[in-house]
Amino acid sequence: MKIKNNFFESNGLIELAKLRDMDLAIKDSYAVCKIVKALEESMKIYADAKTDLFKKHGDAEGEAITVSEEKKPAFLKDLQELLDIEVELEFKPIKLPDDTKVSPKFIQALEKFLDLE
16 A cells, blocks of 8 residues: 655544554454554654755754745755655555444545545
């Protein structure tokens, strides 16, 4: 399954934490742990690349890095390119019990990780 790096800028991780906290069958809990581990590894790579973009285009002001208006177009172009990169993850989508109550926001954020059939 492929996801784009823009997943790391969405509510997906928050919703995934909710999934991790649900009382699921052991095989589904195991599958959630595998998904979380794969995402954490990819998120670290993404976060490092994003930090590098700020360092490349920005100016350090103490602990903060700011991007000037003149450098902003190039920064945003590079950031969009980073967000559009697809990451291959190996996992099996999870089937939630039929009586599981979740919000539409939850489903929208995690639809790639759920077996909704």
